[in-house]
Amino acid sequence: MSVAMNCIMRSCSDFFLKGYMAAEPVNVTEFQELARQALPKMYYDYYAGGAEDQYTLKENVEAFHRINILPRVLVDVGKIDISTSILGYRTSAPLMIAPTGMHKLAHPEGEVATARAAAACDTIMAVSFSSSCPLEEVASSCNAIRFFQLYVYKRRDISALLVQRAERSGFKAVILTADTPRLGRREADIKNKMIAPPLRNFDGLISTDVVTDKGSNLAAYASATFDASFCWKDITWLKSITNLPILIKGVLTPEDAIKALEVGVSGIIVSNHGARQLDYSPATISVLEEVVEAVQGKIPVLLDGGVRRGTDIFKALALGAQAVMIGRPVLFGLAANGEYGVKRVINMLKEELELSMALAGTCTVKDITRGHVRTQHDRPLCKI
Numbered sequence: 499m500s501v502a503m504n505c506i507m508r509s510c511s512d513f514f515l516k517g518y519m520a521a522e523p524v525n526v527t528e529f530q531e532l533a534r535q536a537l538p539k540m541y542y543d544y545y546a547g548g549a550e551d552q553y554t555l556k557e558n559v560e561a562f563h564r565i566n567i568l569p570r571v572l573v574d575v576g577k578i579d580i581s582t583s584i585l586g587y588r589t590s591a592p593l594m595i596a597p598t599g600m601h602k603l604a605h606p607e608g609e610v611a612t613a614r615a616a617a618a619c620d621t622i623m624a625v626s627f628s629s630s631c632p633l634e635e636v637a638s639s640c641n642a643i644r645f646f647q648l649y650v651y652k653r654r655d656i657s658a659l660l661v662q663r664a665e666r667s668g669f670k671a672v673i674l675t676a677d678t679p680r681l682g683r684r685e686a687d688i689k690n691k692m693i694a695p696p697l698r699n700f701d702g703l704i705s706t707d708v709v710t711d712k713g714s715n716l717a718a719y720a721s722a723t724f725d726a727s728f729c730w731k732d733i734t735w736l737k738s739i740t741n742l743p744i745l746i747k748g749v750l751t752p753e754d755a756i757k758a759l760e761v762g763v764s765g766i767i768v769s770n771h772g773a774r775q776l777d778y779s780p781a782t783i784s785v786l787e788e789v790v791e792a793v794q795g796k797i798p799v800l801l802d803g804g805v806r807r808g809t810d811i812f813k814a815l816a817l818g819a820q821a822v823m824i825g826r827p828v829l830f831g832l833a834a835n836g837e838y839g840v841k842r843v844i845n846m847l848k849e850e851l852e853l854s855m856a857l858a859g860t861c862t863v864k865d866i867t868r869g870h871v872r873t874q875h876d877r878p879l880c881k882i
Contacts, residue, residue, distance in 0.1 A: 523834075525850075526827040526843050527806055532834035533604070540690040541603040545829045548773035549682035554781065555773035558804030561781035565813045566872045570859030578852050582863045584821050585671055585743055585765060585798065587643045590620035591848045592815060592863055596772075596802050596823035597647030597673060597747075599628035600694060604833035610639040612832055615840035617642035619848070624673055624823070627660060632698045637667035645671040647747070649678060650728045650736075656703050658739045663699075665742055672740060673767065674733075677748030679726035681717040682775035692716055733761040747802065750785050752792035759793055766793065769802035772825050783814060787873075790818030808850025815863060816871040 548555030582592045602608035608630040616623040617640040624645040646664035743764035782803035801814045802823040831839035
């Protein structure tokens with residue numbers, strides 16, 4: 499093939515690719531490419547990357563693909579209701595925005611834009627301790643239900659102050675991230691020498707500037723400040739400083755689910771931290787049912803990780819989750835088109851869930867049962 503023909507084919511390919519991506523995305527996955535184009539490589543890699551070999555990062559998504567939906571036909575699905583309650587708070591759908599840090603890396607308005615989108619979609623948002631915008635600014639940006647995500651610091655007074663500020667600002671629950679005694683090895687951040695901006699929630703409390711010659715300053719900051727000794731008995735301390743319900747995020751085994759029950763938390767989030775901590779930990783959807791069975795309906799179980807479709811939400815609900823949390827797709831929507839992009843991500847998932855429920859013969863969230871899905875561990879259907 500001639501050099502000229504090669505050039506023509508490459509130009510045509512570029513033209514069609516640009517034309518395709520310029521069109522409105524038709525699913526949430528397409529926002530990822532828009533975010534990649536919009537963001538500096540360092541920031542895109544920070545949001546998109548996982549730990550080490552990124553095996554769990556891939557598995558979080560692919561494990562959903564190995565679950566089949568078993569629809570029921572000839573059901574009256576003239577009216578579909580996807581609304582539900584999370585910790586007693588009514589919400590438009592069984593999904594909420596997961597706590598993710600530093601939204602201003604994606605968009606100048608940061609968490610304020612995300613919060614407004616969540617409020618417009620009647621969706622609960624969990625705000626990260628490492629938010630670019632102060633808790634109070636996020637809280638005052640719109641009227642909505644919000645939860646606060648907490649990491650426990652070596653200086654417990656700082657953690658206590660953050661929880662108290664969240665409570666005063668009207669946050670309705672505390673999400674304790676329990677899987678980060680140290681930061682996972684995120685090799686893209688190391689290669690990029692990722693530098694995190696100052697965290698506004700810590701102004702006047704502690705310096706968030708850490709100088710290191712070993713790559714990412716995020717791992718150095720976590721090692722210097724996070725309390726690696728925090729354990730189950732310390733939940734008593736956390737309960738003593740707040741009246742808010744506490745959910746534990748990072749549970750992946752029935753054993754830890756039972757411990758969570760024993761210390762009296764109000765909910766569990768099955769999560770592997772978006773595959774950013776321990777690589778080769780299981781995909782969250784693959785262990786969800788075991789955790790649900792362990793708690794026996796005594797507290798709600800939510801799922802975080804790998805949700806990219808309304809069918810994924812349907813599968814998680816069928817396996818016992820009360821709701822799912824959405825992380826990266828929200829960040830990619832924010833990077834691609836600010837508040838509007840986040841709204842589109844949320845609404846796409848809601849629309850897909852509604853369609854999935856109609857096609858599966860389920861009119862409400864409560865109608866979705868274990869019998870609506872088949873996993874790899876289930877026995878095959880008997881032949882007639």
